Amino acid sequence: MPRAKLSPSSVVADAAALADLEGLDAVTVSAVARRLGVQPASLYEHVRGVDALFDGVQVLALGELGALIGAGVAGRSGVDALRGLAEAHRGYALARPGAWAALQRTAGEAVATSAEAARVADLMLAAVRGYPVPARDLIHAVRFVGATINGFLSLTRADAFGHRADSVEDSWAAAVDALDRALNTWPPESAPS
Structure with missing residues (x-):
């Protein structure tokens, strides 16, 4: 069967699939070229390098994560x-471990200013706006939520909770409940910063 024509999006999708299977460290131009059955030089027509x-x-992962978050928060508040x-993040981290790992890398300007990144940021802001968080603190609250979720998922991925018999599911539920309490009791606008 002849190989399908390559495109930037097909090359990136294959790189993400490789990351999911073998880990993000396995993603190289040579490794992706081997998977696609082409010479590495052929990929440089579609991507500039690793x-x-x-x-x-990262952009692909942000797009996929944004779709999951959108579905997870649609019609909901608080x-x-x-x-x-939280479940959208967790589900994505479990289903696409390599793509999720890519999201833990520092984003370059092209990624940070992408429509996909903007959508995820907007959805996170929308979820936090359902709480009594003053407008001046919305970004801080979003960062707090993101750091808690990503921290928990990173520790889970590293099997940091594997040494105790206590349920990770219960810990996850407690973490989300703690986020809810923190957002509900965020200091009002009149409080000193």
Whole structure:
């Protein structure tokens, strides 16, 4: 069967699939070329190098994560939206471990200013706006939520919770409940910063 024509999006999708199967460290131009059955030089027509490949995987992951978050928060507010947001992140980290790992890398300007990144940021802001958080603190609250979710998922991925018999599911539920309480009791606008 003849090989399909390559495109930047097909190369990036294959790189993300490789990351999911073998880990993000396995993603190189040569490794992706081997998977696609082409010479590495052929990929440079579609991506400038490994950094562009990683940027592409990040944008792809942001797009996929944004779709999951959108579905998870649609029509919801408060704790229901927060749970939808958290579960979208968790589901993505489990289903696409390599693509999710790419999201943990520092984003370059092209990734940070992408429509996909803007959508994820907007959805996270929307979820937090369902709480009594003053407008001046919305970004801080979003960072707090993101750091808690990503920290928990990173520790889970590293099997940091594997040494105790206590349920990771219970810990996850407690973390989301703690986020809900923190957002509900965020200091009001009149409080000193």
